[in-house]
Amino acid sequence: MNLSDVLNDPPRPHEGMVMGLTEAALTFIYENINDRCNTLETGCGLSTVVFALTGSRHTVIAPAPSEFEVTKSYCRDRGIPTDQIDFIAEPSQKVLPALESPPLDLVLIDGGHGFPTPYVDWFYTAGKLKKGGFLIVDDVWLWSCQILRDFLNEQPHWEFVAEHDRRTAIFRKIEDGSEWLEWTEQPLPARGGRIKWIEGQIVMDEPVTVGGMAAFKRGIEDLKRGNFKILADKISRRIFS
Ligand SMILES: C[S@@+](CC[C@H](N)C(=O)[O-])C[C@H]1O[C@@H](n2cnc3c(N)ncnc32)[C@H](O)[C@@H]1O
Known part of the structure; x- marks a missing residue:
């Protein structure tokens, strides 16, 4: 055979x-x-x-x-x-x-x-x-x-x-x-997440982190101004759209 x-x-x-x-x-x-x-x-x-x-x-x-x-x-x-x-x-x-x-x-x-x-x-x-x-x-x-x-x-x-x-x-x-x-010595895990390991340093995923932080700050401003309806609309758009 x-x-x-x-x-x-x-x-x-x-x-x-x-x-x-x-x-x-x-x-x-x-x-x-x-x-x-x-x-x-x-x-x-x-x-x-x-x-x-x-x-x-x-x-x-x-x-x-x-x-x-x-x-x-x-x-x-x-x-x-x-x-x-x-x-x-x-x-x-x-x-x-x-x-x-x-x-x-x-x-x-x-x-x-x-x-x-x-x-x-x-x-x-x-x-x-x-x-x-x-x-x-x-x-x-x-x-x-x-x-x-x-x-x-x-x-x-x-x-x-x-x-x-x-x-x-x-x-x-x-x-x-x-x-x-460890993940820092494995090219794909080091590069593939929202937190990356580049040239010996932790680097946060810029678009998500910065965008998320900016939206958070605008939400705080809405709260301070008493714009509760605007804030509620923004949150429901983020959650349900
Ligand atoms: C796609 S078949 C393998 C085909 C095989 N290589 C061939 O050339 O015919 C998948 C095999 O995985 C086995 N299997 C399923 N779960 C398993 C497990 N937890 N550990 C080991 N084998 C498993 C099944 O009994 C089956 O023999």
């Missing part, structure tokens, strides 16, 4: 559906991972079968024993070994904080997609990934995964490798430690 065979006859562990990674991302795994590698994924399915094909020492985490059964029997029927895979049938949020693992060559984040699961997955696997190892984040079209992708794109500890179908982003880890940094 090779990758094309699996793509032509994919497993259907998700209630009979194929919800697999993009072909490009699966090809990336197939071409960059081998039986000397250690890998981990959150979520299970087509990607798990491709990890099985590579022969890597693999950990798959998903709270879905039935998906594991479908995946294992798919592999069994086609002679693809799965002895080298640890199947952990729990939510990744529960498992990852205490998981012992060897240094990883590739991590795929494609498990729970609700806030904050992709970040939890990233936080607890980033330190396990080797320098030079690959991180794949799937479904960056969803807000939670998109924020993670945008963060990594700007963080010098990570090098952007590719994005496929506007859906799957691949990064290479360059340096350890980005998950432990």
Whole structure:
């Protein structure tokens, strides 16, 4: 069996559906991972079968024993070994904080997609990934995964490798430690809020702060002058318009 065979006859562990990674991302795994590698994924399915094909020492985490059964029997029927895979049938949020693992060559984040699961997955696997190892984040079209992708794109500890179908982003880890940094050392958080960190200084978001303060001062003037109707109109316009 090779990758094309699996793509032509994919497993259907998700209630009979194929919800697999993009072909490009699966090809990336197939071409960059081998039986000397250690890998981990959150979520299970087509990607798990491709990890099985590579022969890597693999950990798959998903709270879905039935998906594991479908995946294992798919592999069994086609002679693809799965002895080298640890199947952990729990939510990744529960498992990852205490998981012992060897240094990883590739991590795929494609498990729970609700806030904050992709970040939890990233936080607890980033330190396990080797320098030079690959991180794949799937479904960056969803807000939670998109924020993670945008963060990594700007963080010098990570090098952007590719994005496929506007859906799957691949990064290479360059340096350890980005998950432990304060916001002032993370370009996207430092720049993205109403309070920014620019050249070692806190800078308030000018338009909102100054505009808000000016409106507040005009409101005080209305109060002092007894312009209660004008003030009430202004407040209701701000609240309800
Ligand atoms: C989009 S599917 C994964 C597709 C898979 N990568 C493939 O190529 O077929 C999402 C997976 O996340 C799993 N999942 C849902 N919540 C999870 C959680 N909290 N931790 C880990 N996996 C979770 C589901 O059981 C499902 O296997």
